[in-house]
Amino acid sequence: MSAALNIPSLIARLGRRVPGPFVSLHFVAGLEVARRLKWLEPPAELEGRSFAITVEDLGLRSSFVVRNGAFRPQWDRAGGGGAELELGAKLADFLALMRAETDADTLFFQRRLRISGDTELGLIVKNWLDASPRPAWLQKMSGAGSGVGVP
Template sequence: MSVATFGAVVPPALLSPPLCAVLELARLGRWLQPPAELEGRSVALTLTDLGLRHGLCCRDGRFRPHGVADAELSLSASLADVLLLLAGQVDADTLFFQRRLAIAGDTELGLVVKNWLDAQERPAWLTRLAARWSPM
């Protein structure tokens, strides 16, 4: 069974809590503070090469698991591209226009997420990790 096949059979409800735990660690480490505009909003993230779908929302300034099907914003990209985006080595506009990032749903929320990620200071370890996964 390939990883992408495995991802297709694993329900997002099992995948979202670990992603939210990682985001919460980043928040507690003061690296990834959600902006007020994310409060009560939901996002679905699909890692296209792995076939994995994650849903999350922001409540009370914290990242929480959320359903994928009813997310207000959907983002789809490969794991490598998501790591590059998070590390600040490539911006969302570049990935979008190269058709490596698909965005669907609430475009205003998409801009909030894009601007939020662009404004974050990145820890050195994240930049090193993204460089290892970089297809460039």
């Protein structure tokens, strides 16, 4: 019997081949749209700070910095280093965080969220994200199937 096609593994292999700047440009564009729509406004404490987010099951890593209150791509010269704070998780866990279905503490203690770098900065980001309002469409998305947000 032949082995079944492992889709997550295939996506991860492809994701690791996507150039980091390409991933960062798209990710930062999404953050900027959210910021401009007032869904995700970075607090002053994040000014000039650098971040990296890795979607581990997709093999995608995005590096960015906050400059003048806006998200900007950060080009990794050393091939993966340089971020003051790095977060890593699977796509489903990041989506659960975005929808406020779970919190960062829960994922961290369940070893589903990896955090490394500046701990104080990590706490600032965690508190900021916990306090950020979720857009109505995102809340409805999280309730599909649970009865929440469904008329």
